[in-house]
Amino acid sequence: MDIDDDGDLDIVQVRRGGSIHVYRNDFASTGSSGSSVLVRLVGKGGNTSAAGAWATAQIAGKTMVRHLVANTGYGGSGLWRLHLGLGKSSQIDQLVVHWPSGKTSSFGPVAAGSKLVVTEP
Numbered sequence: 514m515d516i517d518d519d520g521d522l523d524i525v526q527v528r529r530g531g532s533i534h535v536y537r538n539d540f541a542s543t544g545s546s547g548s549s550v551l552v553r554l555v556g557k558g559g560n561t562s563a564a565g566a567w568a569t570a571q572i573a574g575k576t577m578v579r580h581l582v583a584n585t586g587y588g589g590s591g592l593w594r595l596h597l598g599l600g601k602s603s604q605i606d607q608l609v610v611h612w613p614s615g616k617t618s619s620f621g622p623v624a625a626g627s628k629l630v631v632t633e634p
C-alpha cells in the first residue's frame with residue numbers, strides 16, 4: 514500500500530497479537546526510482562470497490578497487467594487501487610480498464626505521476 518500517497522509502495526505489517534510495523538518507502542523522493550500512475554476504480558451496483566476489475570497498460574511498447582483483488586493472502590489486504598510502475602517512461606500510452614460486469618474503459622495517454630479516479634460506465 515501507499516500510506517503517504519507519494520506513488521511508491523510502502524508496507525504495513527500487523528502481527529497477530531503483536532505490534533504494527535510500518536515500512537515507508539522514501540526511494541522515490543531521492544529521484545532514484547521511476548514514476549508511477551495510481552488508479553482508483555469506482556464500480557457500479559453492489560461492487561463499488563470494483564473488486565475483480567483489471568487493467569492493461571501499454572507502456573513504451575510493453576503491456577502491463579494489474580488486477581484489483583480483495584486480499585493478498587492470509588489477513589492481508591491490497592491497495593484498493595491499481596499501482597502502475599512506469600520505470601523511466603513518462604507516460605502510459607493506453608490504459609484499458611476491464612470491469613467485472615464485462616464493460617471496458619479506455620483512455621490515454623496518461624502522464625507519469627497521475628492519480629486517476631475511473632468510474633464504471
Ligand SMILES: [Ca+2]
Pocket residue numbers: 514515516517518519520521522523538
Ligand atoms: Ca509511499
